[in-house]
Amino acid sequence: MSKMSKLILTRRFNHTTSYSKDLAQIEAFFNKKRFKNVKRPYKSIDVLKHRGSINYLQENAxxxxxxxxxxxxxxxxxxxxERKPLHTLGVLDPVQMSQLARCENIKVAYVSGWACSANANDxxxxxxxxxxxxxxPNQVGRIFNAQLMHDKKLHLQNFNSGRNxxxxxxxxxxxxxxxxxMGHGGITTVMKLAKLFAEKGASAIHLEDQLVGSKKCGHLGGTxxxxxxxxxxxxxxxxxxxxxxxxENLVIARTDSCNSNLISSDIDARDHKFIKGIAVENNDIRPVSEVLLEEELKQEKYGHSTSSDSLNSIEQEWYKENKxxxxxxxxxxxxxxxxxxxxIKERSELLKKLGRRYLSISEMKQLANKISPRKNxxxxxxxxxxxxxxxxxNGCLEAAIERSLLFSYYSDLIWLETKTPNLLQAKNFAMTIHEKNPNIKFVYNLSPSFNWEAQGFNQETLKxxxxxxxxxxxxxxxxxxxxxxxxxxxTWKLAxxxxxDGMKAYVNNIQNVERQTNSDMLTHQKWSGIDYIESISNVIQNGQSSMTSSTSGSGFTEKHF
Structure with missing residues (x-):
């Protein structure tokens, strides 16, 4: 326990045995091997003060x-x-999860926000x-509950057969x-979302650095x-x-800064290097937003509605004239x-002196004035x-590297969102960050948004x-x-x-393929856990349940298989 923590306890809690023990438990939690490479800007006592009276670590809660x-x-x-991939497929629902589970070399599952927006949303x-x-989170909950059900089903099956x-x-x-x-809101919303994900069954979540309210799929323009x-x-x-x-759930920090061409604010000096402007050489130049507003008001004055095409044309012309x-x-x-x-020389020396990787716009201008004081x-x-x-x-790989390097000390993994599947880009990204933080692991989106065959792959390099x-x-x-x-x-192929072709299509496309590939969906009653439920009913009703015979005898259709 740090001297500062002890001092705070003495002053605020009279250094009671209870608080001392709780604080020691939290610090032991922080010092787990699991968090060896994770930085926290807060103290263990901050957790103790805000968690409430339940000791989650002690009560196994x-x-x-x-x-x-x-x-x-x-x-x-x-x-x-071992530098081997932990690769997986995005799943939509409990059915797909159960099929993924039967693949020994696919060891994790992924749930996409895009898929939920397009498929699991009112x-x-x-x-x-x-x-x-x-x-x-609710979709994760459905899938996680199904995982628990199938795990119980398998456990019972192994127990009854005498297998470990x-x-x-x-x-x-x-x-x-x-x-x-992007967390769907401010800090408190992010915390509520993180809590919900953990309660619903997600072992890890990823958060992207897009703006709430302007979020788009990372493969669309205008992020x-x-x-x-x-x-x-x-x-x-x-x-x-x-x-x-x-x-102990894992945090994945995703950055879309490699592809984005807009940033919501200039408040952080670490972003200044990548913000674009223009050279305002004369007083005739006006902000593009003022030009567009004036056009809208002018059209309204004459009773016309301003078309988006007209405004886009004016906007594009402004950017063409102002590089x-x-x-x-x-x-x-x-x-x-x-x-x-x-x-360049002066900047390098100043960065070394300051011990950081960035200069603010005011510092850059001061340096420029020092080099060339007569330039306006x-x-x-x-x-x-x-x-x-x-x-x-200026969305670029360098911007993604600078952000990711900082994020890497506070997260468990870093996700680089890309426009194309590019091995050289990924290699340069990883190499640059690993020079400073060799312990951080990376995530890659093998996106279906990419036209993979149009990216120069052949069958061998795809594999x-x-x-x-x-x-x-x-x-x-x-x-x-x-x-x-x-x-x-x-579904499209079957439909x-x-x-x-009626049932010929169903049998040939579904039932025969299920049989040939040993799919457990062929016997869907068994897949759903009917044996498990019957076993529970037998325990509760001492074997007198009418459900006992539901999977026995000629009336049980899955005996046909």
């Missing part, structure tokens, strides 16, 4: 998902050490993160990784990232919530070659802002891609919408043939 998250952590550790829609924040549980390699309790989008500090607070809030619960630049690009344009060389700096990043007030952002990625530390890899596409394709 942590959520079940925390137990399974230990399995996930150990899997990640082993696969990272108001089906594209992924704008505008569905109720309990949508994905380990004799059957089916693992129905595969850890679930779930999509928490808006938040300041680095805002997303860092989301990650810390999630960890703090789970610390309050005594939970967007980062401050560094502006310096290249403004300074002589020798002056720019001196600027006309750089302005407020003029190009959108109507919503968003700043132009080896995930193993090639894993060599660089991209351990967790997932086909996020695999379940959605498999569901749609399978298309069934409309003309």
């Amino acid at each position: 942590t959520p079940v998902s925390s137990l399974i998250s230990r399995k996930l952590f150990n899997l990640l550790e082993t696969h990272f050490k 108001n089906v829609s594209p992924d704008f993160g505008d569905y109720p924040y309990d949508t994905v 549980n380990n004799s059957d390699k089916i693992d129905y309790l595969k850890p679930i990784i779930a999509d928490a989008d 808006v990232v938040v300041p680095t500090s805002t997303h860092l607070q989301r990650i810390i809030a999630t960890r703090f919530q789970w610390d309050l619960m005594g939970a 967007l630049l980062t401050f560094d690009e502006y310096m290249i344009q403004t300074l002589t070659d020798s002056e720019y060389t001196n600027l 700096l006309t750089f302005n990043w407020y003029y190009p802002r959108t109507k919503e007030g968003h700043f132009m952002f 080896s891609f995930i193993w090639d990625l894993a060599k660089h530390g991209f351990v967790l890899q997932l086909v996020s919408l695999a379940g959605l596409h498999a569901n749609g394709l399978g 298309k043939e069934f409309q003309y």
Whole structure:
């Protein structure tokens, strides 16, 4: 226990034995091997003060998902050490989960927010993160409860046959990784969401650095990232919530900054290097938002409605006439070659002196004035802002690296969202971050949004891609919408043939294939757990249940198989 913690206890709690013991338990929790590479900006006493009177660590009151998250952590550790992939498919529902469970080399499951928005939501829609924040947790809950049911069914089956549980390699309790989008709100909402996910059964969640209210699928244009500090607070809030619960669930920090061209605020100096502006050389230039507003008001004055095409045309013309630049690009344009060389040297020395990786816009301007005091700096990043007030952002790999490096010390894994499946990009990303933080593990989205065959892959490189990625530390890899596409394709193929061929189509496409591939869905009554329920009924009703005979005798249709 630290001296400061003891001092606070003495002053506030009279250093009672109870509080001292509780604090020691929390600090022991913090010092677990599980958290060896995780940084917390708060103290153990902050958890003690805010968790309430229940000692979750002592009373074993942590959520079940925390137990399974230990399995996930150990899997990640082993696969990272061996540089092997922990790859999986996104599942839509309990049925798909149960089929995934029968695959020995697929050891985890994934639940996508995109899939839930389009398939498990009262108001089906594209992924704008505008569905109720309990949508994905509730879907996770359905899947997790099904996992528990199938696990009980298997346990009973093994017990009755005299086999040890380990004799059957089916693992129905595969850890679930779930999509928490951008957290759906401020810090308190993020904490509530994290609590809900843990209670519903998610062993890990990922949070992306997009703006609440402007969230889009990472493969669409126009995504808006938040300041680095805002997303860092989301990650810390999630960890703090789970610390309050005594939970070991994993936090995945995702960044969309590699592809985004907008940022919601310029408040964080760590983002300044990537914010774009223009050179305001004369007073005739006005902010683009003012130009657009003036056009709208002018049309209203004459009783016309302003078309979006007209406004888009004016906006595009403004950006064509006013070239967007980062401050560094502006310096290249403004300074002589020798002056720019001196600027780079001075900047490097200043960063080394300050012991950080960034300079604010004011520091960059001061440095420029020092190098070339007679130059009038006309750089302005407020003029190009959108109507919503968003700043132009230079989304690039360097931006993703800078953010991810910071996030890596507070999270368990880092997710790099990309536009294309690019092994060289992934390698450069991982190599740069591992130079500073060699322990962090990476996540890769093997997205169905990519046209894989159009990316230069052949059959051999398609097969080896995930193993090639894993060599660089991209351990967790997932086909996020695999379940959605498999569901749609399978149903489409069946329906298309069934409309003309009737039961021939069903038998040939479903029943025969189930039999040939040893699918447990062939005997769906058994799959659903009817034997397990009958066994419980026998215990409660001392063998007198009418259910006892439901799976015996000629009346049980699955005897046909």
